[in-house]
Amino acid sequence: MSCQGRSWMRLDRASAEWQQGLTDYLDSTFGGSSKGGTTPCPCSTCRCVSFRKQSDVQNHLLRKGFDESFIREQESICEGSAIDDDDVDDRAATIELVQSLIRGTICGEIDEEQPNEMAKKFFKLLEEAQKELFPGCTEATQVSFIVKIFQMKCMFGCSNACMEYVLSLFLLVLPKGHCLPDSMEKIKKILRDLGLNYEKIDACYNDCVLFRGKNYEGMDHCPKYGETRWKESKEVQDVGSSSGSKKRVPRKILRYFPLIPRLQKIYMSETRASYMRWHKEELVVDGKMRHPADSKAWKHVDATYKWFAKDPRNVRLGLASDGFNPFGMLNVSYSCWPVILIPYNLPPWLCLKQPYWMLSMMIPGARSPGVSIDVYLQPLIDELKVLREEGVKAWDAKERKPFDLHAILLWTINDFPAYACFLDGVRKASLHVHIAIQKQATYG
Numbered sequence: 305m306s307c308q309g310r311s312w313m314r315l316d317r318a319s320a321e322w323q324q325g326l327t328d329y330l331d332s333t334f335g336g337s338s339k340g341g342t343t344p345c346p347c348s349t350c351r352c353v354s355f356r357k358q359s360d361v362q363n364h365l366l367r368k369g370f371d372e373s374f375i376r377e378q379e380s381i382c383e384g385s386a387i388d389d390d391d392v393d394d395r396a397a398t399i400e401l402v403q404s405l406i407r408g409t410i411c412g413e414i415d416e417e418q419p420n421e422m423a424k425k426f427f428k429l430l431e432e433a434q435k436e437l438f439p440g441c442t443e444a445t446q447v448s449f450i451v452k453i454f455q456m457k458c459m460f461g462c463s464n465a466c467m468e469y470v471l472s473l474f475l476l477v478l479p480k481g482h483c484l485p486d487s488m489e490k491i492k493k494i495l496r497d498l499g500l501n502y503e504k505i506d507a508c509y510n511d512c513v514l515f516r517g518k519n520y521e522g523m524d525h526c527p528k529y530g531e532t533r534w535k536e537s538k539e540v541q542d543v544g545s546s547s548g549s550k551k552r553v554p555r556k557i558l559r560y561f562p563l564i565p566r567l568q569k570i571y572m573s574e575t576r577a578s579y580m581r582w583h584k585e586e587l588v589v590d591g592k593m594r595h596p597a598d599s600k601a602w603k604h605v606d607a608t609y610k611w612f613a614k615d616p617r618n619v620r621l622g623l624a625s626d627g628f629n630p631f632g633m634l635n636v637s638y639s640c641w642p643v644i645l646i647p648y649n650l651p652p653w654l655c656l657k658q659p660y661w662m663l664s665m666m667i668p669g670a671r672s673p674g675v676s677i678d679v680y681l682q683p684l685i686d687e688l689k690v691l692r693e694e695g696v697k698a699w700d701a702k703e704r705k706p707f708d709l710h711a712i713l714l715w716t717i718n719d720f721p722a723y724a725c726f727l728d729g730v731r732k733a734s735l736h737v738h739i740a741i742q743k744q745a746t747y748g
Contacts, residue, residue, distance in 0.1 A: 310378045313370040326365060334358045344653060346374040352653045353594045373586050373651060376578075438482035446483045450491050464488050502561045505683065506533060506554040507668070511676035514558065516683070558680055559666040563645065563687045566662055567619055567709060568698045570647070577617075577702040580649040584616030596620070596648045596655075601714055609712075617700065618710040619691075622646040623664075624717035627672050641667035641677075643684070648714065688713055 312325035333343050344352035347364035348371045356364070437444045444452075457467050467488050474484060485491050495501065506515040508526040515521055515533060524533050534552040571577045583597040596602055602620065606613035624646065627639040645662040648655050667673055667680045688711065690696065695708040 310375050313375045313378075317366060317369055326362070330358055330362060333361075346370050348372070349588070351588060351594065352651075373582065374653075377651070377653070435483055437484065438479050447494065449484065450494055454491060454495060502559050503683070505558040505560055507556040507558050507680070508533070509555045511673045511679055514679060514682055515554075556668050558668060558683075560683045561663055561665065563662070563664060563684065563711075564691065564696050567647075567691075567711060568696065571617070571698050571700050571702075571709070574701040577700055579651060579654060580619070580647070581616045581702075582651045583620075583649050586651075595652050596622075596714070602648075605712060605714065612710060612712060615707070615710070616649070617707060618712070620648045620714050621711055622648055622715055622717055623713055625667075625677070626719060630669075638670045639672050640669040641673060643667065643681070 312321050315322040315325075317323075334341055342355040342357055343361065344350070345354050345356045345361045345364050346352050347361075347368040349368055350356070350364060351371045352374055435446050436442070437446055437449050453467070453470075456462065462470075471484070471486065471488070471491075475482075475486060478484060485494070507513075508515070508528075509531050510526065510529060512526050512528040512531075513520055515523055520527070525531060526533070533554060535555050570580060583595060587595055587597055589598075592598070605620070612618050622645070623643065625641055625643045627641045629636065629638055630640055631638060643664045643666075645664050646655060647660060647662070650660060654660055664684055665680060667677070673680060691709070691711040695710045697706055698709040699705075700707050
């Protein structure tokens with residue numbers, strides 16, 4: 305169905321325009337064929353939860369009409385506010401992203417006479433987001449082109465050396481007056497200003513400890529078994545040092561993506577801030593399982609921690625993890641473990657879409673961490689404790705005012721082999737969260 309507006313969905317169902325719109329919708333959804341196949345029914349009762357055949361969808365829509373939440377979602381996709389729409393113009397999407405971040409940063413600091421350092425960075429990004437890649441270019445800006453380059457690097461696993469060579473080719477053919485950075489380091493700096501960065505945390509080779517915090521950050525050996533932290537045979541030359549000293553390379557590195565800034569940025573978009581209330585304001589309560597909010601676990605949390613349930617903006621998270629072989633070869637024994645967080649406040653047709661999943665960390669291989677997963681979960685647990693005990697300031701773009709954002713981990717999701725492997729580790733990690741919850745419930 306072409307994106308020409310969805311206002312017809314709100315018209316009288318007896319009107320010719322609504323009837324024609326319904327026909328076009330069914331043809332585009334089912335491919336013009338009524339033979340087999342099902343799709344989420346967007347009527348006001350099913351609300352995209354029940355999968356039905358074309359004839360059933362047609363009958364439901366004729367009798368009940370489209371659900372208002374579905375109409376708003378379709379309108380937001382047409383306007384380019386949904387991040388998973390492949391047809392969104394890169395230039396407009398980039399400018400909208402930066403403007404949303406600026407609104408949240410500036411409005412959240414209304415008591416300050418001068419913009420803070422983060423706001424200054426965003427002002428600079430807004431200027432660059434509107435700057436043409438080269439004079440006369442209407443298809444891309446500096447920021448949108450850089451994001452595409454880095455996306456290509458991540459999708460195809462290109463090395464920094466490869467991307468430096470690609471950049472040199474672009475610089476060779478771009479006309480004078482272009483604003484493309486001449487190195488990957490400068491590109492990464494712009495991405496860091498966008499908030500697309502992560503932390504590198506050195507880990508013990510045997511998964512005993514993370515070399516972080518005042519107790520372990522300065523150590524060169526594992527405090528439990530004495531294993532060295534550094535690669536002894538593959539030291540690299542420190543290019544930035546004039547004395548020719550060598551830079552030590554860690555044997556194992558955890559890539560951690562901070563959670564709090566990402567949750568704050570969700571509410572900087574008015575559309576997403578509205579979606580994050582869906583479970584409270586628009587969920588149909590009829591005794592049927594339509595959303596995780598209908599589950600016993602969700603209701604138990606609401607009944608036990610009423611202070612948390614009082615604000616629908618507080619985030620309920622699920623944690624999913626499993627190992628995979630990144631090389632795709634059976635003769636190579638290697639397993640790395642992504643840990644993914646899923647915000648369940650969103651409507652059911654969004655919370656399980658990949659663009660809304662948040663990669664929390666990438667636990668390095670080459671073997672499963674087993675029960676030592678609690679070692680790697682420590683940075684996440686620390687942030688969850690802050691979100692539980694204290695909360696963080698966030699800007700609500702829908703209500704145009706700041707609020708205290710809290711979050712809770714509802715459950716973990718694993719297959720049975722991973723569950724058996726991780727059971728003890730997850731219990732130990734979850735214990736920290738449970739203690740924080742009990743403390744908040746008692747004193748908060």
